Amino acid sequence: MTERTWFITGINSGFGRQLTEQLLAAGDRVVGTVRRDGSVADLERRYGDRLVVPHLDVTDVPAVRRVVDDAFARLGRIDVVVNNAGYGLFGAAEELTDEQVQHQLATNLLGSIQVTRAALPHLRGQGGGRIVQLSTYGGLATNPGASLYHASKWGIEGFMESLAKETAPFGIEVTIVEPGGARTEFRFDSLATATPLAAYDDTPAAMTRAAGDRSRPSLGDPAKMAAAIIASVDVSPAPRRLVLGSDSYRFITAALQERLAEIVPQAGSAAATDWSD
Template sequence: MKTWLITGTSTGLGRVLTEKLLAKGDRVVATVRKPDALDKLKKTYPENLWVAVLDVTDTAAIKTVINQAFTDLGQIDVVVNNAGYALFCSVEEASDEQIVHQINTNVIGSIQVIRAALPYFRKQGHGRILQLSSAGGQTTYPNFGYYHTTKWAVEGFCDTITKELAPLNIGVTIVEPGAHHTSFGAGMTTAPAMEAYENTPAGDVRRAIAAGTFPIKGDVDKSVQAMIDSVETSPAPLRLALGGDAYRDMRTALVSRLEALDAQKDLALASERGDE
């Protein structure tokens, strides 16, 4: 039996992950923003479900919740940074407040959850971090600029700390789902549309999403099971791509970037200082 701490468990992947773990006998510390979001689950699993109200933009609250969870449960094996959302608009359409909130939730919140857990992981001699990113942490789509900003940022952070934490027996896996049938789309925040972007790729994506013409083939149950299974893999896989669209879009982006880099090889080498 393992003990998990999962942020953002009211709906979506976080909710399904919580349900599957409880069904198999694991313990879960589940954070929510609405106090009654998991009342039914709590009645079904009164001994194995520990619920806390948490807004991940509140760093002090993050520290309080994680400190209390480790104190009450003694040990937490896996921390899953799942809380987050998408700001869906073109670059000019977002307000300053929306941009700050997107970054505070998806980046600062994730970083502070990890930082709060690390002293306990070090003390107990092991730990695993699952960081929810997205295929959009390696590729990009118009109208998701600020969301991509957060996912690319948190991937850079996690890629870095993997090297720092491996000697301490703390593993990190970046989870990169493609499109899945969850509440993600309904939870997107938008901004008033500007006519100037109507006939640009941003407008095309806006219309496609409104019309429901984006294919969504990701299987939530299978993807969540893959996340659970990854914790049993040692060493921890650095990245976990979930969904055919995630694989295809990320591979296309990576190949394109590599080709562009290789095309600049001579220029890059020529810009070195010669031996003196």
């Protein structure tokens, strides 16, 4: 297999860490961004100059452009850009503060958009590449108590679907990854919650208040999921979506079936609003 170079945001834990470990062990090179300096010092010692670790907060747009430009200038070519950095924000929409709303969208949605926009001129210039966007089954299905998290993921999926059609002529392909629950630290280290309002105590939105319960482990194996993401880069044409986890498959298919069941019967009434002479 030919050595590849990857740019991955948020490698200090979770899927970012799993991807980085597997790629470096296989002989690839990684530019992996972190928000906590020193959080992957063990990998830096082990792999030397095959791992470059710039500090980056993806909500800082000038820094995003600088770090992406520096990565391409330093390494010459980057084959795969992985938008992994992000976190979950749980709580009913009314319970969230304005700052929480803004930061969730700035990180999960606008952060991925800006990293991608910064990389596109370089990917076009080198004649192609692959963009991998970490999403979640919650980019196609919803749960109460996670409205802003879903908003960020539904938003980035719409962006990436459209982007794939824009960049296909340049040999730039896009894959959206839809993992279910995984046994990473996401629910514990990468989760922000609202201050509860008593009005929601006995409503479906309160379900997410138990998201950080360690007594309920997730189904997904993060190492297997990371391996599947890496393997997808060898598939051409790129899979538009990569569903990982039986729970993800179950939630997504149920949501899509429900949506179609609501929409298909409207064929006649939809056509009735067409212009007629």
